[in-house]
Amino acid sequence: MKYYLNVGSNIGNRRDHLYRAVVALVAGSSGAAVSRIVESEPWGYESDNRFLNLGLVIDSDDAPLAMLDRLHDIERQLGSAAHRDAHGNYVDRLVDIDIVAIDGQIIDLPVLQVPHPRMSQREFFLVPMMELAPCWRHPVTGLTAAQMLQELKLRQGG
Numbered sequence: 001m002k003y004y005l006n007v008g009s010n011i012g013n014r015r016d017h018l019y020r021a022v023v024a025l026v027a028g029s030s031g032a033a034v035s036r037i038v039e040s041e042p043w044g045y046e047s048d049n050r051f052l053n054l055g056l057v058i059d060s061d062d063a064p065l066a067m068l069d070r071l072h073d074i075e076r077q078l079g080s081a082a083h084r085d086a087h088g089n090y091v092d093r094l095v096d097i098d099i100v101a102i103d104g105q106i107i108d109l110p111v112l113q114v115p116h117p118r119m120s121q122r123e124f125f126l127v128p129m130m131e132l133a134p135c136w137r138h139p140v141t142g143l144t145a146a147q148m149l150q151e152l153k154l155r156q157g158g
Contacts, residue, residue: 003067004101004133005056006116006125010042010049011092017078018054021095024074029058035128043122045090055100055128064102068112071097100125104139115139120148 005025009017018037026032035055042051060067080094100116107114115138119125129136129145137144143151 001060001062001064001105002103003058003060003062003099004129004136005058005071006053006098006100006128007056008051008053008096008098008124009094010047010051011094014052017095018052020078021074021097022054022056024077025056025058025071025097028062028070029060031059033057033132035131038124038127040124042090042092043124047092049092051124053124053128055125055132057132064099064105064107064112064114065109067102068099071099098125100129101136101138104137106139120152123149123152126152 007018007021007025009021015037022034033056038053040051040053042049062070075095075097078095080096098116099112099114100119102114105114116122116125119129119138120141120143126145126149130149134144134146138148141148
């Protein structure tokens with residue numbers, strides 16, 4: 001299966017955190033591709049710390065929930081703490097790894113929604129996805145990442 005991932009960091013040596021995450025992710029795959037780095041403001045909360053994000057496509061035979069467990073293990077091994085505070089609000093983080101999509105699958109479980117339910121709202125997901133998988137289409141909407149990005153920019157007035 002092709003897993004489309006997004007890796008982000010907004011504290012400490014952000015580039016080093018991304019590099020270490022990519023090394024750990026690629027180690028368990030049979031093939032991989034990495035996008036360029038995108039810098040962005042935090043999404044969903046206020047912080048002075050900007051994010052660096054990159055997209056990663058890996059080929060893996062891992063089942064989706066096993067992959068999710070693996071991603072959480074890698075986040076913990078790299079020193080990343082919880083991504084939300086006691087009130088459920090996002091917080092700054094060393095490393096955050098999200099599953100954006102898995103081939104053309106649709107998964108709707110309490111612990112995993114694929115494609116990522118906020119994919120079309122996050123430029124830092126869409127720009128790497130355009131680079132890595134320009135022909136990939138959202139299995140529900142049929143839109144490419146480029147089309148979703150165009151709609152996002154129109155909604156934002158740009």
